[in-house]
Amino acid sequence: MPAELRFPRSDSRQPALKPSVAEPLAAALWCARQGWPVHPLAPGHKTPVANCRQCRETKHEPRDCPCLPAGRWCHGFHAATLDQQRITQWWRAQPASGIGVACGPAGLIVLDIDAHPAPLPDRDRLLPGIAIDDHVDLTGMANGFHTIAVLAALRGRPSPANDTSTLRVRTPSGGLHVWYRAEDSRRWQSSVGSTPGRALAWQVDIRAHGSYIIAPGTTTTSGSYTPVGDVRQPAALPQWLAQELERTGHLPAAHIPAPRPVPPRAQQAVLAAGGGRERTARLLNTVLAPVEACGQVAEGAGFTDALNRAAYTLGGLVAAGRLTQDEAVRALSETASAVRPGQERRAEQIIRSGLAAGLKRPLHTSGGRP
Ligand SMILES: [Zn+2]
């Protein structure tokens, strides 16, 4: 940790402090020196300082706003900067402002683990894409620390909440921010509790492109954001977490649907793979029919749902030994890409999560599954 910047230790139990004056500016400058663009938060609050009057009263996109090139702090993280002079001006004008870091341009992916008391959601929302059997006792599962620990355990990894190799910041409400560095140019997308269709785990938000994270050195009326231990640098995003983020839709969907020849029908591919597979082919044909039916309509038509169900069913058949996982993935991918060309990445995410859920429920032909 740089000598010029001393954060209060997280174990020094602090009551809600009056925001100190010198510290936020020093912390903001320090963040900028790490290559993390910063913007001011309203003193005492978690939200950005208010826009100027013009920006409040006229509706416009941040990229069209004259305030940003002029060095004003309108539009929250869109105004974030590395410019030490501008930062100094901003915090001199309002010394008790907290510090927001624009995660995307900073190349950061931050796990925002909450410990809010809240009723448990449905089982399928605890770890999206991972089925939790009805017989699993969820007593004691109460917050994001638990969901992320279970996800990590399922992957044979320690919980990121205990990752002593990276910058972790305790929040005033008892949550934890686990900071990681993106290792490549993929544009990781944010997800917050309410983001539709994208979540890593219940009570675990992802701060990446499209959002900001509150930096250590910030004090709100609820308390301080204080680093845990001595590590002040984010470690590289662990590979397994990158895979989980991709699985749960934190990369932008592939765009630019290009016209392409329709690939051989999935069941023909399976037939060609070996003799005597007619039965498997018939099975695939039946399971994939609803997905193929979506191809007759340009948009919507429940494609996601149909593909998810097919993947789930095939996962069950794989678990029951009726076909191999490779065959299932190939059949699903080929059908999906014929039906919705250009959306392969999204389809791949749906297939992977549907299959994973189905694999846990072997589907024997004698009857349904529990
Ligand atoms: Zn403005």
Ligand SMILES: [Zn+2]
């Ligand atoms: Zn504006």
